[in-house]
Amino acid sequence: MSDSRRRKPPLVAEKRYGRKPSKPTSKSLVKNSRALKKKPKSRTRSKNSKKKSNPNPIVRFVRAVCGWLFKIVWAFVWRSSLVVMLILGLAVSYVYLTLPEVDELLDGRARGSVTLLDRDDKVFAWRGDQFGGVVTADTVSEHLKHAVIATEDKRFYWHFGVSPRGIASAVRINLSEGRGPLSGHGGSTLTQQTAKLLCLGVAYDAADWDSEAEYVQDCRRGSIARKAKEAVYAMAMEVKYTKDEILSVYLNRAYMGGGAYGAEAASQRYFGKPAANLSPAEGAMIAGLLTAPSTLAPTANLQRSQDRAATILRLMNEQGYLSDLETARNQKTPATLSEAAKAKAGGYFADWVMSSGPEFFTRNTTEDVILKTTLDPRIQTAVEEGLKWVFDNKVREGSKAQAAIVVMSADGAVRAMVGGRQTKVSGAFNRATQAKRQTGSAFKPFVYATALEKGAHYDDSVVDEPYCQNIAGSGRWCPKNYTGKYYGEVSLTFALMNSLNIPAVKVSEKAGRENVRTVANMFGIESDLAAGPALALGASESSLLEMTGAYAGILNGGSSVTPYGLVELRLLGEQNALMGTGGGIGERVISDAAARELIWMMEKVVSEGTGGRAQLPGWQVAGKTGTTQAARDAWFIGFTSEYVAGVWMGYDDNTPLTGVTGGGLPAEIWSQAMVRVHEGLAPRPLPAFVPKSQPKPKRAPQKKRGQGIDDVVNGILKDIFGRN
Structure with missing residues (x-):
């Protein structure tokens, strides 16, 4: 039995022949309108995508190649960067493991330091690291x-x-x-x-x-x-x-x-x-x-x-x-x-102390060292000012002449040192210690010291007259006085204070040339001394420091002196000294009596003889001038009861000085420096002997142009009877 109400399926598909459209509803109208709106857009996108999907072949090839290269480069870069970062990280890690603790890195010096203190324990120089x-x-x-x-x-x-x-x-x-x-x-x-x-x-x-x-x-x-x-x-x-x-x-x-x-x-x-x-x-x-x-x-x-x-x-x-x-x-x-x-690095004095100290505690020290020295900054300043004053006021502008000064106590303690006109220096050539120059007549006190030690006296006579010797291998040698004159029979005091050459040679030969050499060596002149008779005239070379130290031996009563600048050496932070004074008074060379007599004779050099320009107001001064052959070197070395000072002047290349002798500019430099050194000190007399009846030494007549014979005679009589 069939259901007549059931709709039978069509025998042919509806789409093939069409179908009568049904009456549209409101929902379908809305749906269709939306579809119509989207349709053009859909058509456009489809068209563009079609174009993109079909580019020009050349463009497609270039793009492909670039993309391929980019991928290769990028792969290489990020892989290389990764490797570099890995290597860098390993390197940093390795170095990190080798680094010490920070405390071990704070002091990296290969050498130690040297701090120099003056006599008052104040720092005046630094050396080393x-x-x-x-x-x-x-x-x-x-x-x-x-x-x-x-x-x-x-x-x-x-x-x-x-x-x-x-x-x-x-x-x-x-x-x-x-x-x-x-x-x-x-x-x-x-x-x-x-x-x-x-x-x-x-x-x-x-x-x-x-x-x-x-x-x-x-x-x-x-x-x-x-x-x-x-x-x-x-x-x-x-x-x-x-x-x-x-x-x-x-x-x-x-x-x-x-x-x-x-x-x-x-x-x-x-x-x-x-x-x-x-x-x-x-x-x-x-x-x-x-x-x-x-x-x-x-x-x-x-x-x-x-x-x-x-x-x-x-x-x-x-x-x-x-x-x-x-x-x-x-x-x-x-x-x-x-x-x-x-003061920079302490100048010439610091150079000298550093060079004279033990090398392993000065020049090549690996420790921090403290050196206490003998330097007196007040005296150092006085010496520098005195030297500057003379060169500013007495020496022609542009002169290349040099000068050096050493001041020391009677025991050899060096209080000041200047090794050249430029005083604020470090590591410069030190003419006070490094220069070896002929001493000229500044050597003569050691000739007379030998004679006095052998029994001579200040008032003994010697004849000043033409004198010659035959020197083996050199021929005939005939010394002359600086003035070119002869004064006949004169006392030893007169010969020394007027720096007569012939009497000095005669006294040296009589006392024994080898004895003179021995006395000079014992007083501290360590340089090689001339073997011939010219020894008495200062033909040998010596340093200013040696000569000044030798004169200090005369002042202290005849005992040798080793000049020194180091008082104490200790390590930083330590109280106990590793070493003490490196010099001072040594063994006796001549007797106290001979030394006092020599001091009296040398005082006459300044008060009445060639060293007159070295006089100090209120002070007794003893000393000796020195001028070498052709005036290549000029010296004045002298002392008061307080200090010994030596001055040398000359050219570094041995050019002769013009119009300069030891009694000229060197004596003036000495005086200008020592006036400042002695400021504020109460004068004390020299430790010289006082003759019971002081003779009036014969003086060389100073004949002036146009002077008659009567004036000469009157001058001699005045020298003999009218001088205190």
């Missing part, structure tokens, strides 16, 4: 810390040891200035500079290097390979140490000129104060030395150092470390040197 002690970034003055960062690395606290930005900037500047990319500005961070100071961990070993200078030069090489190692070392330091620890190492190891290594040494060297107490101007001056410590050191050129400090102060202001007011005030009142720093 001066190290004032360990400082840290927390203990130094904040002004010094800020000045260093502002100058050397303003991004110090933000980078990881290397600054790509700084390197790029340095390369750009170098190329713009026509240099190679690594020549000139290096773009190094403060950490890299510290790594360089540590020589990348390679310690100095004398067995591996010809000199310390060669080692330092190698540490400063700027090759690409070296820069790469430096960068690795710097990054390892950043991992191992804190920023302040790195800065502390830098502040302790950096060379800051004047022999000073580290901030504390520089602060003491230039300003005589701890690094913790530096002002902004002083901190800026020290920070300014880091770029060129030798040329910018204030002891080398104070004005240049102050100008550099002014620039550092401006940088500190720009980076917010100083206000405008503080900057202006410190630029207006720049830092100045302490009194000790003004």
